[in-house]
Amino acid sequence: MNLPKFSSLYGRIFAIFWLTMLLVLIAVIAASQFDPRQLHDVPSGPLQDMKEKGQEITSRYQNSPSLRTALMQIERNNVDRGKLDYYFNDTNGHWLNPPMGMKVRALNNFITQSDKSDLPQQRLYGRLMLAGPIPVVIANRELHMYFTVRWHQPPPFLLQLLDKPFQLLLAVMLTSTPLLLWLAWALSKPAMRLEKAAQKVARGVIELDPELEKGPSEFKQAGASFNQMVMAINNKISEQQRLLSNISHELRSPLTRLRMANALAIRKQGESAELARIDTEAERLELMINELLELSRRQIDAHQIRQHLSIQELWGDTIEDGKFEAEQQKKTLICHQIPNAFMTGNPNLLISAVENVIRNAIRYCERFVWVDFQHNNGGLTIKIEDDGPGVDEEELDAIFRPFYRVSTARDRHSGGAGLGLAITHSVVTQHNGHIKASRSQRGGLEVQITLPVDL
Numbered sequence: 001m002n003l004p005k006f007s008s009l010y011g012r013i014f015a016i017f018w019l020t021m022l023l024v025l026i027a028v029i030a031a032s033q034f035d036p037r038q039l040h041d042v043p044s045g046p047l048q049d050m051k052e053k054g055q056e057i058t059s060r061y062q063n064s065p066s067l068r069t070a071l072m073q074i075e076r077n078n079v080d081r082g083k084l085d086y087y088f089n090d091t092n093g094h095w096l097n098p099p100m101g102m103k104v105r106a107l108n109n110f111i112t113q114s115d116k117s118d119l120p121q122q123r124l125y126g127r128l129m130l131a132g133p134i135p136v137v138i139a140n141r142e143l144h145m146y147f148t149v150r151w152h153q154p155p156p157f158l159l160q161l162l163d164k165p166f167q168l169l170l171a172v173m174l175t176s177t178p179l180l181l182w183l184a185w186a187l188s189k190p191a192m193r194l195e196k197a198a199q200k201v202a203r204g205v206i207e208l209d210p211e212l213e214k215g216p217s218e219f220k221q222a223g224a225s226f227n228q229m230v231m232a233i234n235n236k237i238s239e240q241q242r243l244l245s246n247i248s249h250e251l252r253s254p255l256t257r258l259r260m261a262n263a264l265a266i267r268k269q270g271e272s273a274e275l276a277r278i279d280t281e282a283e284r285l286e287l288m289i290n291e292l293l294e295l296s297r298r299q300i301d302a303h304q305i306r307q308h309l310s311i312q313e314l315w316g317d318t319i320e321d322g323k324f325e326a327e328q329q330k331k332t333l334i335c336h337q338i339p340n341a342f343m344t345g346n347p348n349l350l351i352s353a354v355e356n357v358i359r360n361a362i363r364y365c366e367r368f369v370w371v372d373f374q375h376n377n378g379g380l381t382i383k384i385e386d387d388g389p390g391v392d393e394e395e396l397d398a399i400f401r402p403f404y405r406v407s408t409a410r411d412r413h414s415g416g417a418g419l420g421l422a423i424t425h426s427v428v429t430q431h432n433g434h435i436k437a438s439r440s441q442r443g444g445l446e447v448q449i450t451l452p453v454d455l
């Protein structure tokens with residue numbers, strides 16, 4: 001097992017628990033050290049007073065003829081009687097002025113304990129502080145003098161705590177809270193950073209985040225692995241798109257040769273229905289390949305370009321172009337207003353996504369196309385409707401598939417490759433949005449795109 005390092009999470013958790021325990025332990029030990037209910041040496045100030053009192057008594061009464069009268073005089077002369085009392089014990093352990101009640105037991109207990117030390121001791125019994133012994137001589141007898149003082153001082157704060165388990169618990173919790181909070185913060189901050197980064201990737205923003213490689217070593221490693229993964233994903237996507245681009249490029253040459261051979265055949269054998277068919281199909285294939293090539297070119301590394309975009313700037317021109325194109329065909333595109341909102345994404349891809357749907361609508365509509373932008377809490381909704389023939393219920397999902405074209409005669413000659421909606425679908429999902437086609441209440445097709453906006 002390796003020793004925990006503080007830079008690692010493992011080390012930090014260990015250190016914080018250890019430190020908390022240590023603090024609590026120190027507090028408990030310190031509290032018992034200052035506990036007046038434990039036997040302690042008498043502090044120098046009171047000790048001096050006690051010694052002076054002992055000397056005074058010795059000098060006044062050492063030659064007294066009677067021990068009893070001397071003791072009575074001492075008691076009578078004590079102005080603080082009741083608060084501060086003196087008790088005398090001979091060397092055999094007998095009290096010469098026996099104390100009353102509780103005091104006897106306390107004093108006897110104190111004598112047995114304090115005997116072990118050479119210096120005068122003190123200890124608190126309930127509300128009574130006992131101190132002593134001070135050697136004195138009264139009536140030519142060597143005696144031990146003890147002091148009892150009524151004690152009114154409240155015990156120190158820490159001791160009060162120790163006596164009340166609930167408050168002790170509260171104090172321990174309060175002192176350990178900052179440490180534990182720091183621990184929780186140290187634990188959760190990098191975890192949250194990692195979670196945010198993962199969410200970003202889920203949203204399609206496949207970017208490296210150097211921030212991830214900071215913090216406790218375990219998270220540093222996780223962050224580094226995460227970044228490596230992001231890099232690998234980026235490379236994989238670019239690689240695939242390059243492959244697609246290369247394939248479509250390579251497909252074009254045999255196709256051109258095919259068309260040339262077909263043209264030669266027509267010249268040699270004259271026009272025929274079969275050769276004409278080969279030519280139209282080859283032309284269509286070429287169109288598809290060209291579109292595919294264009295698409296893959298546009299998408300290479302496009303997933304790495306992300307910008308903060310104004311929705312108005314993004315699609316303003318698309319709408320204007322759409323209106324113009326519709327007018328050329330004696331049709332009308334109606335779009336009232338684009339809301340003022342922002343989103344993050346790839347501008348070129350987003351523009352062509354909406355453009356594809358609008359151009360379909362213009363192509364298939366009878367007279368009108370309606371484009372409606374709505375911005376609400378859920379994000380941005382773009383609704384594109386037309387009054388054309390629409391698409392059959394069972395084909396509504398299929399039109400988003402690449403190269404899918406509705407199987408009516410009308411579309412055979414409409415010229416498209418069937419990639420437009422597939423591109424739109426891919427762009428919308430790349431931006432964490434949704435796309436759905438349904439029958440419009442205005443007769444034709446309704447395509448609804450929802451995209452998340454920046455808050």
Ligand SMILES: Nc1ncnc2c1ncn2[C@@H]1O[C@H](COP(=O)(O)OP(=O)(O)OP(=O)(O)O)[C@@H](O)[C@H]1O
Binds near residue numbers: 361362386416420
């Ligand atoms: N507004 C619409 N009204 C009726 N049919 C539509 C409409 N939009 C799309 N379609 C049908 O969905 C099919 C797929 O559309 P998509 O845009 O993917 O391809 P395309 O327009 O044929 O070709 P491309 O867009 O690649 O030039 C179209 O061929 C058409 O049959």
Ligand SMILES: [Mg+2]
Binds near residue numbers: 356420
């Ligand atoms: Mg289209």
